[in-house]
Each structure stands twice: as C-alpha cells, then as structure tokens.
Amino acid sequence: MIRFKTIVGSLILFICICSLNGCTRNDNAQLVKDYxxxxxxxxxSELSEFIGDSITISEGDYNMNYSTNDYYQFFQWDSVFNPKYEILAIKEIDNKVEISICKTCTRIEFLNQKPLISTEIIEIKNQKISKIKNIEMDSDFKLWNIKRGQMVTWIKKNHPELDGFIYDQTKIGAQNYLKAITLYKKSNN
Structure with a gap:
C-alpha cells in the first residue's frame, strides 16, 4: 500500500512540475500539424481554433498583420487556388516551432512550375499561433515575375474586365485570378 501511494504521489508531483514548467513541447508541434x-x-472553422485574435505573417521585412476577420478573407482568397501543404520537417524550439513545408496550388504551379518549399518559424502564445515567419524559400522568383508580368499584360489587353485581379485579395479576386490563368494558358496553346 505504501508503494502504491509513493507511485501515485510521484505521478502527481511529476504532473504538477510539468504543468508549472510548461511541458507543452509536443503540444506545440501537434498544434502546428493540426493547423x-x-x-x-x-x-x-476548425483552423480558427489554432490562431489567436490576430496573427502576423512575415516574409523578409514585410509583415502582414491580420485580425481574425482579415485572416478569414485571406484564407478565402488562398483556398480558391486549392493549396496543399506537406510538412517535410518539424522541430520545437522553446515556444516556437520550426517547420519545413512544401506548398503547391494552381497559382504556384502556373507561376513557379514547381512547389514552393519554405522554412518557417511559428510562434505560439497562449496555445495559439501568433506569428508565422518565412525565413527561407526555394522558388524561382525570376520565372514567377516574368510569367506574372506576361499574364497581367495580356489580360489587360485582351480581357480588361479582369484587369486588377492581381491586387484583389478577396475570394472574387482569386476567382478572377484563376480565370486569368485559364484564359492566358488557352491563348498560348
């Protein structure tokens, strides 16, 4: 009986120490995987459970600060392109998670002709994602800019009703972006 009490007491002590020291290392990685x-x-609706009242997405010196509503609008825009993410590597560093991710979607396939592979640092506050900082990206931005420029110029000349799609980061803007890609591809076949 004394041995049983010692084991239970030790277990309770371990749980208390872990909760005081924030033993959430696996929780942060799992939170990012679930996101x-x-x-x-x-x-x-499920994704929003993993982010706080605001989220910052950084690439280089450019920071995009989103409220929950702003992020929803960005999410709708991005979802139109049917993105798929594959986690290539993940590791925890304090309250941050470093992740290597492969992203592909209709827009990326057209502009980059291969998936984007990036390394990101994801900051966690109060068990919510608060910041995603892109620290490295494998992309052919020269090709990306050439293809985007050619398509924008062609759309402006041949389909002026879609002109400006590149700057419209709403769901309708993304739908127009897809139309522009389709029309431009057909013109080159």
Missing part, C-alpha cells in the same frame, strides 16, 4: 491539416481541408 496545416485544417489548411489542407480548407476548414476555416
């Missing part, structure tokens, strides 16, 4: 899983399923 990308919901992105793959285009499920915003």
């Amino acid at each position: 990308y899983n919901q992105l793959n399923q285009s499920n915003y």
